[in-house]
Amino acid sequence: MKTDKYYIERSLDGHPDDFRHLVANHQWPVTAYLAGKLNNKADAEEAAQETFVRAYFALETLKKPDSFQSWLIGIADRVAKEQMRAKNRFQQLPDSQLQDQSEMQDCSEDYEMEQAIAQLPDGYREVILLRFYAGRSCKEIAHILNMRIGTVTKTLSRAYTQLRKLLNKQKKSEVQ
Amino acid sequence: MNCPQCKELLVEYTEGLLEETQTASIKEHLGNCPQCQAEFDELNALQQRLNQRSENFQQVNLENSVMNRILRETKQQLKRTRQDTRHVQIWRFIMNAKLTKLAAAAAIILVAALLITFFDRTTQLAYALEHTIEASHSVRYLHIKDYKEGMEEPKEFWLEFDERSQIKNIRAHMPEWESPADGEKVTVWQEGKAKVWNKKKNTLVILNEQRFANEMSKVVQAFDPKQAVQNFANLEKQGLVEIKINQPSKKSEPIIITSTNSQEVKDLGYKIDRTILFVDQATKLVNAMEHYVLNNNNEYELLGWTEFFDYNQQIAPEMFALDDVPSDVIRLDWTIGNVGIEQGNLSDKEIAKEAVRQFYEALIAKDYAKAGQIYSGIPAAMIQKRWQGTNVLKIVSIDEPIPHPTPGVGGFQVHCEIEIEKDGVKSILKPYGPGVRKVYGRSNRWNIHGGVK
Incomplete structure (x- = not known):
């Protein structure tokens, strides 16, 4: 398996088309993360696209290629904030110019899980996204993040505990 | 096995990472400990939920849309860089300052580079013209647009090179402004035989005159970046041009080569006083070329520019065959008989x-x-x-x-x-x-x- 680092170096060194592999490897986790933030899948896809384009043009500023995903999430965060700001501005317009609210909200979906993931500490979120949304095995994650497999499972274990707490908290606040 | 030990290993257990003996003792403990079993069930449920959730995103496919946007924005940035540089360039000249460094404002990565694979070099070498000549030797296909200041439509060329880097096939589109009386013209040259389609007259002239072939490849050579750079290198050796190279430390910005003709070259009747080349750092291939002439106010005035696209993007053979002419075209075969x-x-x-x-x-x-x-x-x-x-x-x-x-x-x-x-x-x-x-x-x-x- 080629690492992110390999594709990053290739992209920077005259093979920009290799950036495609980085998109392929990270598009699901990034989109899921954004869906948690934006509560809407279509918006999340659009924001994910923007995230990757920005990442491409900023690739040279990436200091640690091992944590490419965390870096992407950082960019995704900024993109999400901008999108939300733009949306807020839009919602401040007079009612006549507003679309039907139900049309704007993706009601058929519930992004409770992604919202909880978005609230996890960086290190925990990273392994959860890689394990499930990027479909990587623990062994692969150890390789990607350059850590021992025992560390991966420990991190996963703590992430699960946190995730459960967050999900319970959400449930409680819904009940209230 | 006790409860803390079991909990410690539960994740490894669900991931199937444990040895047989450990797996067996966990199973045994879970059978006897309802608390740990409940913990295990909860973990299982969470993992299942995560798996289901992730399926939701697996049909997302952003690869093409992202790469297309990158390509589009790269093109725009290149254009901006060229415009900014041109501005700086002229301004500096007016200020009578020595032109040493040109600040390229926007970060650019080449259009061409998106489509090719050339160098596998991680260390950055000081740039020399030879690098571009060397890199150009592996070019088999090239698409060129040549713009004249004030004219919307460019001259366009598609070139195919052979293994020795010689021009093998040509397709050229000449806009109407190039020869108003003849109108728009499409010319192809393949295996020493040329066809010229004159849209206005609706004629297709076929010729196999070697002289015409030579003339045509001479015209095209002026647009071949390899030839242009080779030419600079030769003229520099003879001390006939002054070449300045600005290589930004940022690899995504282009190397800018400014070649200014000496008085001797001008005396030979050259129409161009200065050429600026934009070279991609990673591939060392020429991105764009600008031509300037010194006007009466002692300013370098842009005459036109050439852009290079689609390095090594294969060009379909039909492009060089020119069979895509209207069926009622008048065929004039000048290879037979004497016109x-x-x-x-x-x-x-x-x-x-x-x-x-x-x-x-x-x-x-x-x-x-x-x-x-x-x-x-x-x-x-x-x-x-x-x-x-x-x-x-x-x-x-x-x-x-x-x-x-x-x-x-x-x-x-x-x-x-x-x-x-x-x-x-x-x-x-x-x-x-x-x-x-x-x-x-x-x-x-x-x-x-x-x-x-």
Whole structure:
């Protein structure tokens, strides 16, 4: 398996088309993360696209290629904030110019899980996204993040505990 | 196994990472400990939920949309960089400062580079022109657009090179402004045989003159970035141009090469005083080339620029075949038979007059084949059709040839008066004035290209 680092170096060194592999490897986790933030899948896809384009043009500023995903999430965060700001501005317009609210909200979906993931500490979120949304095995994650497999499972274990707490908290606040 | 030990290993257990003995003892403990079993069930449920959730996103496919956007924005950034640089460049000259460094404002990564794989070099070397020459040797396909300042439509070329890096196939689109009288032209050159499609006249001329082939590849060479850089390197060795290279430390910004012609080169009648090349750092291939001329105010004025695209993007063979012409196109095969008439010992003006005389005499004799041969080599049947119902009786007068009044046409215009008979009525025909010029790519044959009726 080629690492992110390999594709990053290739992209920077005259093979920009290799950036495609980085998109392929990270598009699901990034989109899921954004869906948690934006509560809407279509918006999340659009924001994910923007995230990757920005990442491409900023690739040279990436200091640690091992944590490419965390870096992407950082960019995704900024993109999400901008999108939300733009949306807020839009919602401040007079009612006549507003679309039907139900049309704007993706009601058929519930992004409770992604919202909880978005609230996890960086290190925990990273392994959860890689394990499930990027479909990587623990062994692969150890390789990607350059850590021992025992560390991966420990991190996963703590992430699960946190995730459960967050999900319970959400449930409680819904009940209230 | 006790509860804390079990909990410690639960994740590894669900991931199937434990050894057989450990797996067995966990199973055993779970069977005996309802608390740990509950913990395990909860973990399982969470993992299942995560798996289900992730499926939701697995049909997302952003690869193409992201890469397309990158390509588009790269093109725009390149354009901006070039404009910014041009601005800085001219401004500095006005300030009379020595042009040392050009700040390229925007980060750019080449359009071309997106489509190719060349160098596998991680260390950055000081750039030299040789790098570009070397890199260009692996180019097999290239698409070029050449712009003239003030003109919207560029000249366009598609090139295919052979293993020795020599031009193998050419397709050229010439916009109407390049030769207004002829109109838009598409030319292909393949295996020494050329075809020229003139959209305005709806003619397709086929030629296999080596001279034409040479002429055409000479024209195209001026646009071949490898040749251009080679040329710079040679001129620099002879001390005839001053070359400045600005290599930004950021690899995504282009290397900017400024080549200024010395007085000696200018004295040779070169039309360009300065050329600026934009070279991609990673591939060392030329992105764009700008041509400047020094005007009366001592400012470098942009004459035009050339952009290079799609390095090594394979070009379909049909592009060089030029079979995509309208079905009613008039085919003029100049590879067989001789078009026009031989100049012999006659002067240019004499031969122009002679062509007109022979053309109308052929019409008088109803020798349409000969008339067609003199008239761009068009088929006899076509001449006959055009003159149907008109009998040419006599040449009344042929004036002295004058230079053709339409710019870019070349050759002469020959005014004349011809007596004709139409529907039984005799009259004097004063044609617009036949245009006579050399047959394309031939030095000793002349033909008529229009204005006979």
